[in-house]
Amino acid sequence: MKYKSQKVAYWFFALSMLLLSLQIIYGFIMAFAHMGYDVLHQITPFNTARAVHTNLLVVWLLSGFMGAAYYIIPEEAEHELVSVKLAYIQLITLAIVGVVAIVGYHFNYWEGRKFLEIPRPLDWLVVVNVLTFLGIILMTLFKGKKRTTTSLVLTMGLVFAALLYLPGMIWFDNQTMDSFFRWWVVHLWVEGVWELIMGGILAFLLIKITGVDREVIEKWLYVIVGLTFISGILGTGHHYYYIGVGKAWLIIGGIFSALEPLAFLGMALFAIAMYRKGEKKHPNKIALSWTLGTAIVSFVGAGFLGLAHTLPGVNMYTHGTLVTAMHGHLAFWGAYGMIVLAFISYSLPNLTGRKYYDTITGLLAFWLSNIGMIGMTVAFGVAGVAQVYLERKVGLEFGEVQKEIQVHFVVLAICATFFTTGIVCYIYEFVKYGTPNDEALETIKN
Amino acid sequence: MLSKSQAKVFFLGGTIVTFAIFLGLSWNSLSNEVPKRTHEENLTPQVIAGKHIWEKNNCMGCHTILGEGAYYAPELTKVYERRGEAYIKAALMSKTPWAPRGRQMVAYALSEQEANDVVAFLKWIGNVDLNGFPPKPDLKK
Numbered sequence: 001m002k003y004k005s006q007k008v009a010y011w012f013f014a015l016s017m018l019l020l021s022l023q024i025i026y027g028f029i030m031a032f033a034h035m036g037y038d039v040l041h042q043i044t045p046f047n048t049a050r051a052v053h054t055n056l057l058v059v060w061l062l063s064g065f066m067g068a069a070y071y072i073i074p075e076e077a078e079h080e081l082v083s084v085k086l087a088y089i090q091l092i093t094l095a096i097v098g099v100v101a102i103v104g105y106h107f108n109y110w111e112g113r114k115f116l117e118i119p120r121p122l123d124w125l126v127v128v129n130v131l132t133f134l135g136i137i138l139m140t141l142f143k144g145k146k147r148t149t150t151s152l153v154l155t156m157g158l159v160f161a162a163l164l165y166l167p168g169m170i171w172f173d174n175q176t177m178d179s180f181f182r183w184w185v186v187h188l189w190v191e192g193v194w195e196l197i198m199g200g201i202l203a204f205l206l207i208k209i210t211g212v213d214r215e216v217i218e219k220w221l222y223v224i225v226g227l228t229f230i231s232g233i234l235g236t237g238h239h240y241y242y243i244g245v246g247k248a249w250l251i252i253g254g255i256f257s258a259l260e261p262l263a264f265l266g267m268a269l270f271a272i273a274m275y276r277k278g279e280k281k282h283p284n285k286i287a288l289s290w291t292l293g294t295a296i297v298s299f300v301g302a303g304f305l306g307l308a309h310t311l312p313g314v315n316m317y318t319h320g321t322l323v324t325a326m327h328g329h330l331a332f333w334g335a336y337g338m339i340v341l342a343f344i345s346y347s348l349p350n351l352t353g354r355k356y357y358d359t360i361t362g363l364l365a366f367w368l369s370n371i372g373m374i375g376m377t378v379a380f381g382v383a384g385v386a387q388v389y390l391e392r393k394v395g396l397e398f399g400e401v402q403k404e405i406q407v408h409f410v411v412l413a414i415c416a417t418f419f420t421t422g423i424v425c426y427i428y429e430f431v432k433y434g435t436p437n438d439e440a441l442e443t444i445k446n
Numbered sequence: 447m448l449s450k451s452q453a454k455v456f457f458l459g460g461t462i463v464t465f466a467i468f469l470g471l472s473w474n475s476l477s478n479e480v481p482k483r484t485h486e487e488n489l490t491p492q493v494i495a496g497k498h499i500w501e502k503n504n505c506m507g508c509h510t511i512l513g514e515g516a517y518y519a520p521e522l523t524k525v526y527e528r529r530g531e532a533y534i535k536a537a538l539m540s541k542t543p544w545a546p547r548g549r550q551m552v553a554y555a556l557s558e559q560e561a562n563d564v565v566a567f568l569k570w571i572g573n574v575d576l577n578g579f580p581p582k583p584d585l586k587k
Contacts, residue, residue: 047518111504112505219448226457229457230461236468393585
């Protein structure tokens with residue numbers, strides 16, 4: 001760590017770890033409900049568990065992105081964060097809003113719109129919170145000595161993510177309009193501006209870990225985020241096939257969303273090529289595994305599995321089935337979960353001055369969580385395809401089909417146990433590192 | 447070989463062009479297609495009240511509508527046509543968890559009025575033109 005104010009990143013990562021743990025618990029509640037053991041129905045019915053599970057995901061990822069930005073921006077801009085105090089206030093309010101929302105979901109206090117369940121008054125607090133965050137980042141960049149491409153792409157991603165939150169706060173009487181603009185938030189986040197954030201973080205990690213020339217890495221960063229937007233913006237059309245808008249979206253959405261894997265393929269090839277090209281052998285092997293891992297798994301999960309059901313003829317049958325859950329799990333894990341964990345693995349030794357670069361627990365965390373998540377994806381996939389066939393082709397009742405596919409949720413829970421063990425190892429390492437301290441300043445170069 | 451400034455132009459240019467096309471297509475859909483395809487003239491205060499109840503209780507947390515939501519309970523876009531008013535009202539007004547095939551629904555115990563609102567919403571959404579979704583089961587004997 002080169003700047004004292006970077007330490008604030010650690011606490012955002014700590015919040016991420018806490019929320020990730022909770023997210024997993026709610027995932028298990030749902031897996032058991034799918035198996036037929038809906039034992040917590042009175043306290044946490046499925047719709048509560050579902051809203052908590054997805055919202056915790058969004059908040060822990062955002063907290064991770066924010067932490068990463070608070071670490072990256074001072075180093076790239078060569079300037080301390082303009083206000084550490086405000087950053088801590090922002091962290092605490094983020095945690096409070098998150099906790100109030102999640103507790104509220106247990107008492108029917110929500111908006112009931114998939115992924116955007118946070119009730120309106122809390123939405124405004126989120127807006128204030130994010131504006132504070134962006135204010136700190138932008139002021140630091142403004143006062144800093146340098147404005148690198150990496151920091152600009154990252155910042156652009158964060159600013160657009162904030163702007164795109166707003167269409168989700170408009171009230172519509174018409175469900176079709178509601179859905180139309182909900183995807184401006186959800187799709188343009190995860191298949192658009194979040195990829196800028198991911199790209200920015202990935203570029204920073206590759207510069208630090210591989211030692212390849214910044215100019216080369218940043219050139220390819222532009223190409224990748226260019227591909228992301230060219231395919232991803234019009235790719236929004238794949239959410240518009242069957243919601244009550246015209247047939248033009250079947251063609252536009254079909255073509256452009258089929259191009260979306262290119263951006264992720266680019267990201268994977270880019271990371272591998274830079275790794276090969278790099279002459280520097282950075283000692284932090286765990287961070288390297290996560291960095292290459294996120295590039296590769298995001299291509300498989302977000303790119304390839306997305307392509308599997310994005311064409312209109314296929315999506316007609318898979319839309320609104322467990323096939324979507326299959327794609328969703330590996331996509332979020334590969335693209336966003338893993339990039340946050342990659343960044344945490346990279347930054348912890350620098351923040352704390354302790355070099356646990358190559359531990360067995362760290363390695364176990366990587367492999368168990370990935371093997372577990374891939375197994376879960378397969379379980380969702382098999383259940384999803386069986387559901388599509390029995391329900392949409394053969395025409396069995398929904399409830400009958402669900403009984404037939406219950407067994408796949410047993411497999412899911414077993415794989416989820418592997419995944420959880422991996423995450424427990426990761427958090428064990430996180431705790432072992434201890435808290436950041438000033439002695440770590442400049443003790444480690446890069 | 448591609449230079450960094452060319453890469454930047456590719457990114458900015460591509461983004462601006464595709465975003466402009468996206469805005470144009472969206473504007474066309476929202477102003478010309480949605481009113482007709484969703485029969486906006488039928489969006490009565492009762493339908494809108496039904497949508498409020500639908501959202502207030504996070505029905506999308508288990509069910510899908512327009513194919514969107516969670517995959518724990520049946521898709522409801524065509525439920526009015528499939529089950530009819532009486533069945534839907536019974537499920538919504540039940541004081542004990544509705545569980546036709548073992549899987550429990552939260553017992554919302556809605557009033558007659560509220561249940562009618564939700565039924566009106568579901569009846570309205572069943573008539574939206576969805577480009578053929580949900581598909582007819584073509585292997586059904």
